[in-house]
Amino acid sequence: PSEVIKPDPKFSSISKLARDFGSSLTAAARRFVELSSQPVVLVASSHGRVTWCAQSKSAKARYYFLKAGTPIPTYSLSAEVIKERATDTRSDTITPTTWFPTYRFGRDAELFEEVRYSPTYDVALTLLWILA
DSSP states (O other): OOOOOOOOSOHHHHHHHHHHHTOOHHHHHHHHHHHOSSOEEEEEEETTEEEEEEEOHHHHHTTOOOOTTOBOOTTSHHHHHHHHTOOSOEEEEEOGGGTOTTSOOOTTOEEEEEEEEETTTTEEEEEEEEEO
C-alpha cells in the first residue's frame, strides 16, 4: 500500500515542491492550496491590500475568502512584516477573526499565518491555515 504524505501548509514544504517541479513559489503555493484537504487560504497582497486569494476546497466550503482590494488586517503578521519590509519568512498563530472578522469560530480556534514578503515588488504571500 502506498502512503500519502500530507505536509503542513508551510512555505518550507511549498518551496521544496517548487524546486522539485521547477515552478515559481507562487504557482506551487496556489497548487498546494487547491489540492489541500485542510482549510487553507493563500493571499497575495501589494500596497497593503489583497490582490487575490486562493482557497482549498474545505476553506471554500466554510466561505473563508478575502475579496481583492480588502486591506490587510492591521493586527496581522502580514501587516507587521510589510511595515518592517522584512525579507525573512515569519509565522505565528493568531485569532482567526483577525483575518475573518465576520465569521464565527469556536473558542479554541486558531489561525496559523505565515508570510513571505518581497520589498523589491512590495508583494506579500500569506498562508492562512485554520486550526479548529
